[in-house]
Amino acid sequence: MRILSGIQPSGELHIGNYFGALRQHVELQAKGQGIYFIADYHSMTSVRDAAERRRLVLDVALDYLACGLDPEQSILYRQSDVPEVCELQWILTTVTPMGLLERAHSYKDKVANGLPVEHGLFAYPVLMAADILIYNSDLVPVGQDQKQHLEMTRDIAGSFNHTYGVEVFRLPEPHILEDVAVVPGVDGRKMSKSYDNTLRMFWPQKRLKKAVMSIVTDSTPVAEPKDTTSVVFQLWSLFATETEREEMFARAQAGGLGYGDVKKDLLARILDHFGTLREKREALEKDLDGVEDLLAEGAKRARTLGAPVLEAARQASGLSRSQ
Numbered sequence: 152m153r154i155l156s157g158i159q160p161s162g163e164l165h166i167g168n169y170f171g172a173l174r175q176h177v178e179l180q181a182k183g184q185g186i187y188f189i190a191d192y193h194s195m196t197s198v199r200d201a202a203e204r205r206r207l208v209l210d211v212a213l214d215y216l217a218c219g220l221d222p223e224q225s226i227l228y229r230q231s232d233v234p235e236v237c238e239l240q241w242i243l244t245t246v247t248p249m250g251l252l253e254r255a256h257s258y259k260d261k262v263a264n265g266l267p268v269e270h271g272l273f274a275y276p277v278l279m280a281a282d283i284l285i286y287n288s289d290l291v292p293v294g295q296d297q298k299q300h301l302e303m304t305r306d307i308a309g310s311f312n313h314t315y316g317v318e319v320f321r322l323p324e325p326h327i328l329e330d331v332a333v334v335p336g337v338d339g340r341k342m343s344k345s346y347d348n349t350l351r352m353f354w355p356q357k358r359l360k361k362a363v364m365s366i367v368t369d370s371t372p373v374a375e376p377k378d379t380t381s382v383v384f385q386l387w388s389l390f391a392t393e394t395e396r397e398e399m400f401a402r403a404q405a406g407g408l409g410y411g412d413v414k415k416d417l418l419a420r421i422l423d424h425f426g427t428l429r430e431k432r433e434a435l436e437k438d439l440d441g442v443e444d445l446l447a448e449g450a451k452r453a454r455t456l457g458a459p460v461l462e463a464a465r466q467a468s469g470l471s472r473s474q
């Protein structure tokens with residue numbers, strides 16, 4: 152089974168990305184051939200600085216590796232090292248109805264907010280379809296927000312197969328990570344690279360402490376019962392067992408527990424959870440050339456897997472010399 156997913160290098164990854172994507176990708180490695188990539192072509196719709204893009208690609212690669220992605224077992228690569236996806240994207244655009252793309256939330260939301268939209272953002276779901284279809288991926292683990300893009304991928308694959316009367320593309324199964332709750336940011340909105348509200352797993356302790364201490368709380372006095380649905384408890388729960396959670400919530404409801412105490416404990420838990428991963432990341436950071444080599448090797452393996460599918464699409468549609 153081929154399992155594929157990608158993360159955009161559009162900012163430094165945070166614990167929302169960790170619980171919502173990275174950790175799941177790492178766990179799924181055991182179930183089949185993992186193919187994971189850093190979607191730098193996709194990031195071009197938002198990041199407009201060359202040096203920043205390169206820095207962020209390596210940053211995401213380090214996070215993936217530190218969090219347990221095994222480059223021997225799984226394939227990890229930089230999307231733009233497999234430029235064949237752009238050719239496949241073109242082929243797929245020719246069988247993608249405009250109406251399908253006009254319904255994409257990613258595009259519609261930006262238009263609704265009166266923001267300027269480039270063709271790249273409009274065509275984004277077709278590039279995503281190419282990423283997936285080029286390897287005949289079976290399973291694509293993504294968060295709720297990407298569900299619509301996967302449905303589009305299936306529609307686009309079906310449209311190509313139907314147009315040329317050949318089953319070139321396999322329709323991938325979405326693996327929607329529904330049980331993964333949306334991790335809130337320190338301000339209570341969804342934690343996101345686009346808002347200044349994240350907790351980054353590998354920040355230096357001082358910075359992390361400052362961010363944890365800034366988590367929004369209400370002004371209930373220490374002696375009073377606390378609202379266990381508040382952001383600080385939601386974040387704390389990510390790092391606690393069920394029993395610990397029950398104990399903590401009982402204490403909160405009894406009164407006498409300050410939000411500050413919960414924050415301190417949350418900080419300790421984050422540092423502990425990512426402690427050994429942090430050490431691993433620091434070691435990898437000292438050998439960025441080694442990380443680049445690893446990404447290059449991943450791209451080589453990915454291109455080998457993708458080549459026959461792209462060739463089948465070329466043959467089915469009458470491109471290049473007949474074989």
Ligand code: ADP
Pocket residue numbers: 158159161167168169170171172293294295296297331332333334335341342343344345
């Ligand atoms: P961001 O909103 O920070 O830019 P992305 O949209 O690039 O994040 O998402 C990358 C992956 O991380 C996706 O699979 C997404 O579902 C997941 N993810 C992002 N933010 C969260 C969050 N706050 N809680 C849970 N999962 C998240």
Ligand code: TRP
Pocket residue numbers: 155156157158159190193278279282283291292293297
């Ligand atoms: N669009 C995805 C995101 O923003 C990243 C992505 C690009 C992706 N291509 C993909 C995810 C293919 C899964 C499969 O999170």
